[in-house]
Amino acid sequence: MHDVVIVGAGPVGLFLACELGLAGCSVLVLEREPEGHSPFRAKPLGTRGLSAASVEAFYRRGMLHQLRTASGVHDDSGVHDDSGADPDAHVPSPPRGVGHFAGMVLDPAQVDVAALPYRLPSPATEGMLTYLEAVETLLSEQASRLGVEIRHGVTVSAIAQNDESAVAQAGGQEYAARWVVGCDGGRSAVRGLAGFEFVGTEPQFTGYTMHATVADSEKLGFGINLTPTGMYLRLSEGHIGMMDFDGGAFDRSQQPTRDHLQAVLRRVSGTDVTLSEVHLASSFTDRAMQTTTYRRGRVLLAGDAAHIHSPLGGQGLNTGLGDAMNLGWKLAATVHGYAPHGLLDTYTRERHPIGAGVLDWSRAQVAVMRPGPHGQAVQKVVRDLLGTRDGTTYMFERMSGSSIRYDLGGEHPLVGRSAPELRLENGTRLGDLMRDGQGVALEFSTDRCLHESAMGWEGRMRYVAAPARNDLGLGAVLVRPDGVVAWAGERTPDREGFERAASQWFGAPEI
Template sequence: MHDVVIVGAGPVGLFLAGELALANCSVLVLEKDPQAASPFKALPLGMRGLNAGSVETFYRRGMLPRLLDASRADPRQVGAHPDAHEPPAPRDVSHFAGIRLDAADIDTGALPSRLPGPAMEGIMTSLEAVTGVLQERATALGARIVRGAPLEAVTQDDGDGVLARAGGHDYRARWLVGCDGGRSTVRRLAGFDFVGTEPLFTGYVARVTFDDPGKLEPGFNLTATGMYLRTPFEGHLGMMDFDGGAFDRSQPLTREHLQTVLRRISGTDVTLKEVHLASSFTDRAMQTSTYRNGRLLLAGDAAHIHSPLGGQGLNLAIGDAMNLGWKLAATLHGTAPHGLLDTYTTERHPVGAAILDWSRAQVATMKPGPNAPALQQLAHDLLRTIDGTTYVHRRTSGLAQYYDLGSDQPAVGFTAPDFRFGDSSHLGDLLRQGQGVALDFTVDQRLRETAARWKDRIRYVPGPVADDLGFGALLIRPDGVVAWAEGHAPGPETFQNAVTRWFGEPIA
């Protein structure tokens, strides 16, 4: 019997497999596709954006150099200079409904506190690069991946196990996590409620050969009948056709159909000579009411789907895996406090719901109609202001993500600043093994003694840092979220309560 069976070897499944294997859990990943490689994962169709929060997550698990290499990204465009005393101003900001924003308009004073570190910006990458890095890590840590094994059935025992049948074989585990995408078999077989809104458009992404590419403008192009996108990749085309999602997966994606849609949306007589690859999607926005049903859990697109506008899907999935991994591992090892695993749903469900609404708002802004130009002009004007640009950056960068942990301390519930120590190491280096971290800048002996009782789950780090931002001590969860903080007069009793809340009872 395995500790965990994960269904789906995409980014969320592989990230979660690595997290659980890092915590010495036995992990089996079942994947229906026989091969890992796919032209839809490689550039240009597999192009994805990782926001700064996701890049920070890779950094905190020691995968950032490998990710940058696989993505062909310049480290100098991602991290701060090693000797920097202040974090650099953001160099990029996402779009909203195709409206590009100027990073110079971001009010950095309105953002959560940050410190210079190796992960400061988002990057453009591909599904091929991300899954390659994550698979390498998961298998190196001992996770097993079985391909060509589509899930056929899943049942929960009355006792403490789950039985999964896949590819004609039975697999038993203590827990099963569905990371098998928007059409999740786990979600369907387990009977999770999946509710939301129906689509307004059919979207297309394709690699084509144009006969006359000069007839199409580069970048996002919002028109009276939809939207088309041309990226710097030769022949890379995206479209949104507001047909109520009627065409998606209903008919073959022929050259003639794609050309007809493109001509109607672009208002040109552009000709497609050849279609090499193409796929369709919609803006259907759905979410399960809970991410857990007994010993079955969902993560990533299995738990929530939405349009790819703004590039939030991959980032949302990685956040699910980072949040779930350490909590499920603690539950398996018997160290988790009561209710810890339930916080996976209570913390991540609101994040997912907010992303779905963010997607819906963009679609509503882009939808053609007699009132559309007025709404689009209003959005354009608002997003040309400092407040508007800053708001979009907070919503899309991943750095302002917040969990309500019931504390009045401003830092609690946010990702921790990347404190730098005297030996030039950073907080991110301390999180690589997936443990909690107790930072004690005042070197309080009582706090040290308290932390020592949880030394199997928490790494205690005393001493000053380059900039303590006014904190005396912090407790940081394995996912990098601040769980507790105090000023320069830390209270060990409050610290002990926080540790017990998140890490269970101490060593006897």
């Protein structure tokens, strides 16, 4: 019997598998699709945007360089590497790109990076473009190195569980584990089979993505084009996306024809453009749904299995990776028996509000884009806001993930946020200390007053005492394995406060 069976070998399932494998868990991944190349996961149709928070997750596990290489991102584009910046700087460099809200592109020069909370220069300060095949190949190779078994062509047809284990049934075979996690996408089989309640709102539009030959492509603008009748994107030659406000009438149950796609493109673009040939095409909607909980007994959900919404702003993949980063170490601690009471329940408590916020974020964009005088009026107001420094900075915080703060009950304003990229005097970065998936206790003094306490959690957290080039006025900080600050102390660290926080997140200390 495995410790964990993960259903779904997309980026979320594979990232979770890597987290569990890194922690020494026995993991089996089941994927219904057979192995092999899929044009919908390769460039250009598989292109996705990773937020700064997602890039940071790959960086903290030592995979950022490989991801950039696999994605074709070079030093002069995409992700900033601030290693050459002033190591004592209080803020990172301005972002090179920001993204869009409801088709309205943000100006990166308008982002006030000095106003962002607890940000420091880092190799992972902003997002990047990649594609699904590159991400999945990288994570599959990493998972295999960590001892994870991945099986393709396995379709789960039933889920059973008791107080001690859960079983995924597929093709007459049973796959037993202590825990089962559904990472099997928006049409999740695990979600339905395990009885999760899935609630939300119905769609307003049908979206399309296609690779086509356009006879008169000069009639279409490059980039994101918000029009009075919808929106279309032309990201590269022949790669076109469209959003048609038809109430979601044309969904994946139908295969879009060339004539249908041409009619939609003409309506949305306001041109008489002609599609000579459609090579590949698929459709989607902005249906926004979320499970009421992310755990039922010994079955958990992550990614699109737990929440679906429109792809506006590229929040789906990023939210799913955040789920995996949050769940992985908690589930591993539970498997190994040192998790404090209720630790696994904090997964839903912390991530469900994040997912709900993303659903509302996508709904807001749909409302702004909706054709007609009401949508046009709201667009004008939003454009005015995006023309201000505060408005653009707010949008950047939301889209980059830097505004996320879990309610962990700590008094210090840094608690619950992603830890800044603190850098020690010897050049070691916080990210360097997190590659093994343990928590990190940093004490910016050679007095080592927390040393004896930290030793009680050896093997669960790494303790380092050294001066920092920029300690943000802190005396010490405790960082969870997912990079979230669990406790922060001033110049003279509060030993009792540190021990309480360590016990809360890492269980009882070893005596």
